[in-house]
Amino acid sequence: MKHIANLKGTLLVPAADYDTDDARWRAVLARDARADGRFYFSVATTGVYCRPSCAARQPRRENVAFHATMADAEAAGFRACKRCKPNETLAWDAREKMVARACRFIEEAETPPTLDMIAADAGLSPYHFHRLFKQVTGVTPKAYAASHRANSVKGSLKGSRTVTEALYDAGFNASSRFYEGAKGMLGMTPKEYRGGAAGKTIRYAILPCTLGLMLVGATDVGVCTIQFGDDEQALQAALVAEFPEARFEGATERFGDWVKAALAFVETGEGAGKLPLDIAGTAFQRRVWAALQAIPAGETASYKQVAEAIGEPAAVRAVARACASNRIAVAIPCHRVVRADGSLSGYRWGVARKRTLLSREGNQ
Numbered sequence: 509m510k511h512i513a514n515l516k517g518t519l520l521v522p523a524a525d526y527d528t529d530d531a532r533w534r535a536v537l538a539r540d541a542r543a544d545g546r547f548y549f550s551v552a553t554t555g556v557y558c559r560p561s562c563a564a565r566q567p568r569r570e571n572v573a574f575h576a577t578m579a580d581a582e583a584a585g586f587r588a589c590k591r592c593k594p595n596e597t598l599a600w601d602a603r604e605k606m607v608a609r610a611c612r613f614i615e616e617a618e619t620p621p622t623l624d625m626i627a628a629d630a631g632l633s634p635y636h637f638h639r640l641f642k643q644v645t646g647v648t649p650k651a652y653a654a655s656h657r658a659n660s661v662k663g664s665l666k667g668s669r670t671v672t673e674a675l676y677d678a679g680f681n682a683s684s685r686f687y688e689g690a691k692g693m694l695g696m697t698p699k700e701y702r703g704g705a706a707g708k709t710i711r712y713a714i715l716p717c718t719l720g721l722m723l724v725g726a727t728d729v730g731v732c733t734i735q736f737g738d739d740e741q742a743l744q745a746a747l748v749a750e751f752p753e754a755r756f757e758g759a760t761e762r763f764g765d766w767v768k769a770a771l772a773f774v775e776t777g778e779g780a781g782k783l784p785l786d787i788a789g790t791a792f793q794r795r796v797w798a799a800l801q802a803i804p805a806g807e808t809a810s811y812k813q814v815a816e817a818i819g820e821p822a823a824v825r826a827v828a829r830a831c832a833s834n835r836i837a838v839a840i841p842c843h844r845v846v847r848a849d850g851s852l853s854g855y856r857w858g859v860a861r862k863r864t865l866l867s868r869e870g871n872q
Contacts, residue, residue, distance in 0.1 A: 526546050529574055532574050541561040548560075548580075551571050556590075558591075558594055559589075606630055607641050610641060613630075637649075709728070710747070711756070711757045719864060720861070724770045730784030783839050787835065796814060796831065800814070803841060810847060811824045832854070837856070852866075
C-alpha cells in the first residue's frame, strides 16, 4: 500500500488500492475521497459518470460500471455528473501537491495569512480551497496555521533571549495577541515554558494498580498525565523530560482526591468525570479526544467511526495518530477504539492493558 507523504507533521491517510471492481465498489459505497482521480464510475440509469466520493444518492450495483479515465467514461456515452463535477475536480495527487504548497505558504508567511490569501495563491475560491484542504489534511487551514505557530512559539521560546524576541520570531505582530493564545498552546505562560517550566509546580504520584504502576501528574489546573508502566524510574524520566526545570512535589489534599479518582476509574471504570484535565494539543487532536470521551463505558468504536463522528471520514489514520498521542490514559479513553472488525489494535501502554480495561467494561 502506497502512503501519502506527511505535510510538515500533519498525518495524512494512506492511499488505498483500487485494482478490482470489488475494491472500487467499496470505495463508492464509502464515498472515499482518496479514490478521486484514480477511477470513475458510471450509472446506466442516469447516463452520468461520477467521482467515487460523489454525494449524490448511491446507485444499485447492477447499474454501475467503472472507468479508468474520464475519457473512457465519455467514450462509453456518459456525461459528467453536475453534482460532483468530475471533469472539474482535481485528482487526489494534484490535491495533495496543492495542499502541500499551501502549507509551505502558511509556514513561510511573516504573519498568518487569511483564507482568501491562501486560496488566491492556490488559484481556487476560498470555499473550494477550504473544503479541499480539510479533506486532504483532516484540519482547516486556520487550525494548521495555529498548530504551526504553536510549534514556532515553542521553538522560539527555547532559543530566544527574551519573550518579546520570541513572539516576533513566531510571527506575532503584537504581544497582546501572543499572550492571548500562548497559554492555550503551551499549557502555561510563555515565560514559564521558556524556562523549562522553572518555578512551576507539577505534583505527581506513582502507585501500584492491577495494570502495573500508574503515574498521575497534575498542575494547579488539573491532571496533565496518566501513564502506565513497569518501572518507576522510567515513568519519572518520561514525566520530567518535557519540563526539566519544573518543581515536582508530592500529593496535596486536592491532588490526592484526583489520584483516588484516577485509580477508581482504572479499577472500576467509574470516577473519570471527577478529574479536571490540563492537556494541550492541536485543534484536530482535541476534537478526536473529545470524541473519545463521548464513547460510553461498555462500548467501543472503530477508528473510522471516530473519524466520522468528528466529520472527517477520510482521516482514519490521523485519528489513529491522535489516539497514540494521548497522554492521559483512561480519562481520555483511547482504549475504547478498536479495529473495524472489533479486534484490538496497538495501545500506548500495551495491548494487554487495553484488553484488561475493555474486559472490565464488558467489551471483550
